[in-house]
Amino acid sequence: MEKGLTLWFTGLSGAGKTTLNAAVCGRLSDAGFRVESLDGDEVRRHLSHGLGFSKEDRDENIRRIGYVAGLLTKHGVICLVSAISPYRAVRDEVRRSIGEFVEIYVNAPVETCEQRDVKGLYRKARSGALRGFTGVDDPYEPPAAPEVECFTDRETVNQSVDKIMEYLESRLPCQSIAVHS
Amino acid sequence: MEKGLTLWFTGLSGAGKTTLNAAVCGRLSDAGFRVESLDGDEVRRHLSHGLGFSKEDRDENIRRIGYVAGLLTKHGVICLVSAISPYRAVRDEVRRSIGEFVEIYVNAPVETCEQRDVKGLYRKARSGALRGFTGVDDPYEPPAAPEVECFTDRETVNQSVDKIMEYLESRLPCQSIAVHS
Secondary structure: OOOOEEEEEEOOOOOOHHHHHHHHHHHHHHOOOOEEEEEHHHHHHHHOOOOOOOHHHHHHHHHHHHHHHHHHHHOOOEEEEEOOOOOHHHHHHHHHHHOOEEEEEEEOOHHHHHHHOOOOHHHHHHHOOOOOOEOOOEOOOOOOOOOEEEEOOOOOHHHHHHHHHHHHHOOOOOOOOOOOO | OOOOEEEEEEOOOOOOHHHHHHHHHHHHHHOOOOEEEEEHHHHHHHHOOOOOOOHHHHHHHHHHHHHHHHHHHHOOOEEEEEOOOOOHHHHHHHHHHHOOEEEEEEEOOHHHHHHHOOOOHHHHHHHOOOOOOEOOOEOOOOOOOOOEEEEOOOOOHHHHHHHHHHHHHOOOOOOOOOOOO
């Protein structure tokens, strides 16, 4: 049975997780891999209606995404997950349970994310209209040893994607993948 | 991309869903198909911690199982789901959302299920220790037009499994499957 893989994009809101996920997804799909992109917001709607943003609820949400990613990975799919997933322990728990797991730290300073503020959430968080927002009044624990780290404040999207694809060459032995677009 | 399929086993607790699911899963796996069995109880633990057994919570639980089954089906897996799934409307909703969907009504009279009472749940429900138990004090809406109906009070497991496999011959065109064990 062909081996799958989970690519887990973690980082602050606005760091660029969804952008990199979509770009890597496109490259892998073009290279003939079976891919599935799971976006944190969408998955939360499908699997975690009723859960909030306490540590406990966030962790439960991540476990559910991890369960689904694990099933897809088991069946040969490359599953790309974007989720803030601020707590290290539960990310590591998901890593252990899936096995074939690549952690991609989408790293940008909170100031940069806040300037972008694509969804207007930082503004809401700063005004107090939104409580428990990661990076503002809720913690983010960076990965201790991510397989790939992208610095989206000083790399172009293509540079970050190339870095991820280069790493994947060592993890996806069955097919050759075009690293440079 | 190879087409997957969801086989949805619905019926009362004790009707034989898990038994038939496991047997069909074995046959399909032997025939070389990619299969995944999702059991209602196990999935509830992974995806629906905190949900209860009200109509609303049961429906939400079924939607979540349907979401996962749909993802696997999309990626070429034959996903076998066992879940009481007592409400017709949400089963039909899941059918529409997955598309490649086979509803298997595991039909046994409640009296038969109660005599079996493998998990001791009917006894608890009759004594009042368990409320909202399907078939006792909670409704079960039988499928209006299931693709397959098994009568587990008067068919052997093999007879029921053969019936399911015979139906599947028309839905799984890529590989020949051995119908009779």
